[in-house]
Amino acid sequence: MSSLGYAVRMSLKIALLGLLDAKGPASGYDLAKAFESSISNAWQAGHTQIYPELVKMAADGLVAVESEGARNRKIYAITPEGARLVRSWLIEHQPTAAMRSEVALQAFLLPLLDREDAIEVVLRLRRQFSERLAGLECRPVVKASGFGRYALRLGIAQGRAALDWADDTLAELREAGRDGEGSPAETGPRPPEAGLGASEAGPGTSAAEGE
Amino acid sequence: MSSLGYAVRMSLKIALLGLLDAKGPASGYDLAKAFESSISNAWQAGHTQIYPELVKMAADGLVAVESEGARNRKIYAITPEGARLVRSWLIEHQPTAAMRSEVALQAFLLPLLDREDAIEVVLRLRRQFSERLAGLECRPVVKASGFGRYALRLGIAQGRAALDWADDTLAELREAGRDGEGSPAETGPRPPEAGLGASEAGPGTSAAEGE
DNA sequence: GCTTGACATGTCAGTCCTTACATGTCACTT
DNA sequence: AAGTGACATGTAAGGACTGACATGTCAAGC
Known part of the structure; x- marks a missing residue:
């Protein structure tokens, strides 16, 4: 084909x-x-x-x-x-890095929620990371020479990173709640973010967040 | 449906x-x-x-x-x-944690290769992680209030974890090369690993690497 | 004897997703 | 005037994948 x-x-x-x-x-x-x-x-x-x-x-x-x-x-x-x-x-074979993760999608869309809801979502994600990590860490293969040891360690490392991300994000969300009192995302449904719609902005503004 | x-x-x-x-x-x-x-x-x-x-x-x-x-x-x-x-x-929506990653699959299967080839593969993965991470870190959204900031930070955290994994794995593979001189996986095509085939082992041996 | 549950293998409809193909506009250059 | 390349939207074939359905074996307990 x-x-x-x-x-x-x-x-x-x-x-x-x-x-x-x-x-x-x-x-x-x-x-x-x-x-x-x-x-x-x-x-x-x-x-x-x-x-x-x-x-x-x-x-x-x-x-x-x-x-x-x-x-x-x-x-x-x-x-x-x-x-x-x-x-x-x-x-x-060079593996493709194609991402398709519901977790990352929720992280991406987090700013759409107001502060309380965002905190709830991150708490749920944190719980999920934590459970997954616990499930991986209790396997006997980690330090021993079991076959899947490399993938297991990679999974654990990435699980810990996700857990740290959740903690940092929670800290930031709670911080934002103490002062200001208006969450950064709920100040309006459509903040002027250098939008995608090229038709309603002048030329040359489409470089925001480019890869 | x-x-x-x-x-x-x-x-x-x-x-x-x-x-x-x-x-x-x-x-x-x-x-x-x-x-x-x-x-x-x-x-x-x-x-x-x-x-x-x-x-x-x-x-x-x-x-x-x-x-x-x-x-x-x-x-x-x-x-x-x-x-x-x-x-x-x-x-x-509780996101599913379903994994389908070619990178993790290569990590999982790494013990099938002899030491030199495994090192080559991990080096290539490391390079890939590094490039990806550089691409993420240079985005201006990371510290600012850009929309995708949470997902971006998550990606960076996981990219760093992957990079660390590659370094640790390389160190272990090179360590294994100094002493012993026989790589842990090439000592035979079929090490007695408490196999999947229940027909050729007695009952009660199938608990290895269980979840 | 009968039920329950783990073992064991399959099919099928329908959706998801990728690759390739197809079409046409517009701005800029040569 | 013709060519190039970014803009812009689609269709179709085919493979990947899920969820539901279907079938049958075997061991253990009631």
Whole structure:
């Protein structure tokens, strides 16, 4: 389809192959469980994605299937070709930094709320960060040599950063409440912010917040 | 369709409404530009998503359209109903923490590589974090009262955390190279890691790395 | 014997999202 | 006058993904 054809949109493949490579042969069900636990920090996928993908990868020779009698279990094992694909993706593929985070979106839109509501929202986010962080930190893999240790540490570092952000933001919001008493965002529905609408501003004003 | 119906899968709607609310009336083109710059830190969307979504939202009464003659421009403005929707989403919607990050996936799979390759990968990730962070930090919105300041600070905090992770990981990988000389992961294709395949291990071993 | 719940695998409708294609305007330069 | 490039809006094919539905096995407890 595309001119790249390779290394685009194959993260699910890679995640499955990586799990099979790291932990040995497994069934689709096992892999689905792994997406809920060990790899949840890096990628998510449900069984409705996993089962068809395993069939495709078997057809492509990236994994080998073996039907085990008990409970219709089908055991998948990575092939040398599959192992090669994971490694070349890791070494060659520059990951995209595309952001799509509901949390960041709420942070972005925070100034739309008045002070009290904003504080409530940040408190809820803080609680969420805290719970997530606790869930990560109690895993035994962190200091040991468990397989997911690098991703786990990254998740913990970013969770702590988010928690610090929440604390700083709460402090600023409460600070703004003590003096002034008008929150910075509720002084009007449409502050003159060098808007997007180029039609109602003169030329040359569109450089605000540029990347 | 679903039993929730509301507040699910509407992040794009919310992002568009939030931009219109914050910055005033704008065209689809303007909004697409905003997704490349100001809000890129929180959500991404191309114009092929934005134009149809604006049409839908206009039909739902969340935005009002006004055709401006010049260059077929269509100016969209948020309606009171749209503004209500953004605020209720912000206050009521608990964001999902669903992770789907190629960077985290590479971190997760790092132990599959031998030491030299792993170092190369982490160096590349570090460079990427560094560039991204520089791009964020040079924006004038950080300390000022620009609209996206909260999301920007969150992005910077998480970027710094990622950078620190890269430095720590590099240090560990290089440390492991000085003594031992066999990298922790290349001592065999299949270390006994309490695998996923329940069929080849006794019962009770599946608690490793559980969530 | 029967129920319950974990195990195990799948399909399907519908939505989301990306890539590629398609069209036309306007300002500026050559 | 023609070309270039930013402006501006769309459509369509196809893959990715979710949620709901569907089916059946097996072990443990009542």
